Amino acid sequence: ESIRNKRLLVSGGGLLLQPFEEEASHLIRPHKPLNPLTASKSHQELHKELQMTHKRLDGGKTELQRALEKRKWEQRMKASRDQQEAKKNTSPLHQELLRRHQRLENLEREEKSKQEEPEFLQVKERLRRTTTVPDAGEKQV
DSSP: OOSTTEEEEEETTEEEEEEOOOOTTSSOOOOOOOOHHHHSHHHHHHHHHHHHHHHHOSTTOOHHHHHHHHHHHHHHHHHHHHHHHHHHTOOHHHHHHHHHHHHHHHHHHHHHHHHHSOHHHHHHHHHHHOOOOOOSSSOOO
């Protein structure tokens, strides 16, 4: 017979193997008593609410901080939407004015950079630009 179906008994000075019988079926098995606090409905609801609020916390931020961040995010989104709408709804006149303004700014930047150049480079550049103009008295062939 297999050893699994037998139980170990200590009798006298020796060990005996006897067949295991279903004695446990008529006995009441002990179980851990319920904690009245955790078994109460109000405690379970409170615990559930605490778990939900703990999950919602963003890195330990308070509700006020989260509300402020949400407001800032909404303002940024509104500003970006307004900018996109403004770009779409610009008239041709406004677009031309913007192009001219950008061109003038570029010219000003170039002049400023030229002024910062040493004087000998400026003179050299002017000499390159000048071309020999034929005199009115000379004949061209």
